[in-house]
Amino acid sequence: MASLENLVERLQLQLEDRRQKDLFRELSLPVPHKLDLSANDYFQLRTHPKVIQASENAIRSYGTGSGASPLVTGFLPCHSQLLDKLLEWKQKPYGMLFNSGFIANQAIFKHIPGDKDLVLADKLVHHSVLQGMTSGKAKFLRYPHLNLDKLEELLIKHRNDFDTIFVATESVFSMDGDYPDLQHIAALKKKYKFIWILDEAHAIGYWGPQGEGLAHEHKVYDQVDIIVGTLSKALASSGGYIVVKAREFIDYLINFSGEFIYSTYLAPAQAAAAEAAIEIIKNAETTRNLLKKTVKHFRSELIKIGLGSEEFSSQIIPIIIGETEATLSLKNQLKEKGILVGAIRPPTVPKGTDRLRISIHSGVRENDLSEVLKVLKLWKKQKG
Numbered sequence: 001m002a003s004l005e006n007l008v009e010r011l012q013l014q015l016e017d018r019r020q021k022d023l024f025r026e027l028s029l030p031v032p033h034k035l036d037l038s039a040n041d042y043f044q045l046r047t048h049p050k051v052i053q054a055s056e057n058a059i060r061s062y063g064t065g066s067g068a069s070p071l072v073t074g075f076l077p078c079h080s081q082l083l084d085k086l087l088e089w090k091q092k093p094y095g096m097l098f099n100s101g102f103i104a105n106q107a108i109f110k111h112i113p114g115d116k117d118l119v120l121a122d123k124l125v126h127h128s129v130l131q132g133m134t135s136g137k138a139k140f141l142r143y144p145h146l147n148l149d150k151l152e153e154l155l156i157k158h159r160n161d162f163d164t165i166f167v168a169t170e171s172v173f174s175m176d177g178d179y180p181d182l183q184h185i186a187a188l189k190k191k192y193k194f195i196w197i198l199d200e201a202h203a204i205g206y207w208g209p210q211g212e213g214l215a216h217e218h219k220v221y222d223q224v225d226i227i228v229g230t231l232s233k234a235l236a237s238s239g240g241y242i243v244v245k246a247r248e249f250i251d252y253l254i255n256f257s258g259e260f261i262y263s264t265y266l267a268p269a270q271a272a273a274a275e276a277a278i279e280i281i282k283n284a285e286t287t288r289n290l291l292k293k294t295v296k297h298f299r300s301e302l303i304k305i306g307l308g309s310e311e312f313s314s315q316i317i318p319i320i321i322g323e324t325e326a327t328l329s330l331k332n333q334l335k336e337k338g339i340l341v342g343a344i345r346p347p348t349v350p351k352g353t354d355r356l357r358i359s360i361h362s363g364v365r366e367n368d369l370s371e372v373l374k375v376l377k378l379w380k381k382q383k384g
């Protein structure tokens with residue numbers, strides 16, 4: 001007979017295993033700091049007066065919550081306005097909003113690929129994609145990270161075995177800051193006719209002439225069938241969206257996705273904040289260029305101390321440490337100096353690739369990074 005004690009004991013055992021391996025996670029409040037290199041608010045818009053004003057106006061117009069799920073009465077003019085703005089920015093005809101980027105991915109991967117379909121996904125796709133694929137009906141296979149030759153092999157091998165093949169990847173990978181050659185994927189799509197799903201969560205703001213994402217930077221946005229995005233990173237809010245080529249994707253999810261149907265819709269202030277943030281980001285060319293310059297500087301300094309490579313140039317920079325204890329120790333050393341960085345451990349990243357995740361935002365100046373470089377240089381020297 002099951003008892004609370006038995007259940008608690010089982011949970012404790014699993015938690016203790018995590019503690020033993022230095023992998024236990026717990027919530028903590030941010031400490032006072034002078035430099036935050038851990039957040040995804042790449043343009044610091046969470047505190048931008050126009051974004052705050054837009055949120056305040058939305059609260060005054062609509063109240064603090066949307067009050068209902070979207071098919072009842074939760075879909076409000078502020079949501080419709082945001083959607084129009086997204087479609088115009090992303091140059092896609094149809095789209096919809098979700099309560100988070102995580103839920104957007106779950107909805108797509110659970111409901112769109114059917115039982116006669118195959119999904120080919122990069123090995124390191126975000127957990128939301130993985131969870132969506134796991135709960136969906138389609139078979140899925142993962143190709144080695146960024147390895148498009150392997151992707152092509154799988155496309156050739158399986159092209160006659162399924163009704164539809166989907167290819168899923170992030171553009172900028174959240175924990176690695178690297179990205180696939182999108183032109184290459186577009187060429188494969190032309191040859192093998194798959195449905196392309198691209199998660200642009202971390203590329204928004206940084207890439208593209210108006211911050212639209214990497215698909216726009218690489219001029220392949222027209223070939224992508226489903227672009228997934230989040231309002232929660234450069235757009236300084238919360239919520240997710242998809243923009244798509246075919247209206248049926250939207251109608252289908254509105255009709256069959258429980259994630260969309262049965263949850264109170266995102267708060268008006270969130271929608272309004274994101275809409276204001278898009279307008280700022282679209283016109284932030286100077287800031288974007290300055291941010292890229294800071295990133296370039298930091299990346300080239302890392303190369304000098306043997307901790308970087310020239311291959312990628314996004315604002316997310318992983319410093320692979322390898323051991324969990326050393327990763328936590330470096331994070332804490334930086335924290336003592338008032339610098340926040342992410343310490344990313346398994347299972348978020350593969351075993352043995354524990355890392356500091358540094359994300360550069362538009363407020364960071366080259367000088368601000370010298371202390372980080374000093375700590376890393378010393379660690380590298382001691383490690384030999």
Ligand SMILES: Cc1ncc(COP(=O)(O)O)c(C=O)c1O
Nearest residue numbers: 100101102126174201230232239
């Ligand atoms: C690649 C990727 N997709 C989706 C998400 C989920 O987005 P959200 O934070 O809006 O749930 C994240 C967030 O970490 C992400 O990194």
